[in-house]
Amino acid sequence: MRIIIHDLGNTDFQKLFPQPLDDTMVIASDAKIHHCLGCFGCWTKTPGACVIRDKYGDIGEGFSKCSEALVFSRCYYGGFSPFVKNVFDRSISYMHPDFRNRYGEMHHKRRYKNCVDLLVFFYGEDITEREQQVARDLVKANAINMCWDVAGVSFSHGIAELEGRVS
Amino acid sequence: MKIALINGSPKISGSASGSILQDLRSFLEDTADTIYDYHFKKPIVSAEEVAALSECDILIFAFPLYVDGIPSHLLRCLVQLEQSLAKANKEITVYVVANCGFYEGHQNRLAISMMENWCTKAGLKWGQGIGIGAGGMLSGNRSIPLGYGPKKNLGKALTRLAENVCQCASDENVFITANFPKIAYKLGAEINWWLTAKANGLKRRDLSLRK
Incomplete structure (x- = not known):
C-alpha cells in the first residue's frame, strides 16, 4: 500500500492526482487534528494506537501497512508544515518504546518490519538554501528513526510545478 | 531587561522543559527587571501573549524534541508569532533549549536549526541553542542540584547560557547529555x-x- 500525507487543498490535490487512487491511504487536513500530548499512551496504555481517538489515531498502524510514503508539505523553517508535522507527531506508535543503536545513535526499536520508501515534496515561495539543507537532513533523520529509506526530497515554488511529475 | 521563559511542552505539569526553565530562572532573577512565564501547551497564542512577547528583550524557549523537530503545537504558535514579532520595533534575542529522550544531545540539532531559521524569518536575533540528551532523566531528578551528579553538564551549559542571556550575546550552540552511562x-x-x-x-x- 502507498500512503500520501499532504497539507494541500482539495483542488490542488486533484490537480496532482486527477485519477482515482488504488491501494492508497491519503492523510489530509480534512478534519480537526489534535496535537500529540506527549503522554506515551500509544506505547504504554494502548500499544500501537494513539489514545486520542480522532480521525488521526491510527497513523502508526497505517504506516505499518505501507511500502511507499509520499509527503507533500509547505516548508516551514526547514521542516514540515504544522499539519504534516502533527501527523508525524501522532505516528510514534509505529515504533516500539525500547531503544536500539543505529549509526552510533540511540533510536527506537522497530515495532513492524515493513520497508518504506519515503519521498518528500516540499513547496513554498521563499525557501532559503539553509532551509533546504535543514529539510534534507530532517528527512534523512526521520528515515533513520523509522528505519525507512529516502527515495527523494524535492523543493518547488508551488504545486503547479509538480503537476504531471507525480502519479 | 524583560525576559520571557516559554515552556513549549504540551504536558500540563512535570515536563523536562519546565524543570530546565525553573533551573535557568534562578540565574536570571538578579539581572532581569521582569521575567514572564508562558506555557505554550496549545497550538495558539493569545493576542495578549503576542503583545507581551513583542515587548520583551529576550525570548527563551524550552521544548521537547518531537520526531526530530519542533512539536507541531509549538510550530503553529511560531508561525502565528512570526508575522507579529517581525513588526516589533525592537531587537529581540532568542535562546532555545531543546531536550530529547535519546541519549545524544546533538539529536536536537535540526530542531535548533529550525528555530534559527524561524528567527531569520521573524527578524529576530539568534542567541544560542542548547541541545540536551537523556531528557527523560530531567523531570525525575529535580531534587538533584544543578551542576552535580547527572546534572553536571547541564549546570555548565545553563550557566553559560545565562551569562549570554544577561549580555544579550550570541554564542555557539552547545550539545550535552547527562553525566550518566x-x-x-x-x-x-x-x-x-x-x-x-x-x-x-x-x-x-x-x-x-x-x-
Whole structure:
C-alpha cells in the first residue's frame, strides 16, 4: 500500500492526482487534528494506537501497512508544515518504546518490519538554501528513526510545478 | 531587561522543559527587571501573549524534541508569532533549549536549526541553542542540584547560557547529555516503560503489540 500525507487543498490535490487512487491511504487536513500530548499512551496504555481517538489515531498502524510514503508539505523553517508535522507527531506508535543503536545513535526499536520508501515534496515561495539543507537532513533523520529509506526530497515554488511529475 | 521563559511542552505539569526553565530562572532573577512565564501547551497564542512577547528583550524557549523537530503545537504558535514579532520595533534575542529522550544531545540539532531559521524569518536575533540528551532523566531528578551528579553538564551549559542571556550575546550552540552511562540510561528508560505498562494493566509483551 502507498500512503500520501499532504497539507494541500482539495483542488490542488486533484490537480496532482486527477485519477482515482488504488491501494492508497491519503492523510489530509480534512478534519480537526489534535496535537500529540506527549503522554506515551500509544506505547504504554494502548500499544500501537494513539489514545486520542480522532480521525488521526491510527497513523502508526497505517504506516505499518505501507511500502511507499509520499509527503507533500509547505516548508516551514526547514521542516514540515504544522499539519504534516502533527501527523508525524501522532505516528510514534509505529515504533516500539525500547531503544536500539543505529549509526552510533540511540533510536527506537522497530515495532513492524515493513520497508518504506519515503519521498518528500516540499513547496513554498521563499525557501532559503539553509532551509533546504535543514529539510534534507530532517528527512534523512526521520528515515533513520523509522528505519525507512529516502527515495527523494524535492523543493518547488508551488504545486503547479509538480503537476504531471507525480502519479 | 524583560525576559520571557516559554515552556513549549504540551504536558500540563512535570515536563523536562519546565524543570530546565525553573533551573535557568534562578540565574536570571538578579539581572532581569521582569521575567514572564508562558506555557505554550496549545497550538495558539493569545493576542495578549503576542503583545507581551513583542515587548520583551529576550525570548527563551524550552521544548521537547518531537520526531526530530519542533512539536507541531509549538510550530503553529511560531508561525502565528512570526508575522507579529517581525513588526516589533525592537531587537529581540532568542535562546532555545531543546531536550530529547535519546541519549545524544546533538539529536536536537535540526530542531535548533529550525528555530534559527524561524528567527531569520521573524527578524529576530539568534542567541544560542542548547541541545540536551537523556531528557527523560530531567523531570525525575529535580531534587538533584544543578551542576552535580547527572546534572553536571547541564549546570555548565545553563550557566553559560545565562551569562549570554544577561549580555544579550550570541554564542555557539552547545550539545550535552547527562553525566550518566548510556547503557544505564537505556536500561532505566526501558524498565520505566514496563512499569508504566504494568500500572496500566498490561504485560511486558504487550508493549510489542502489532495492529
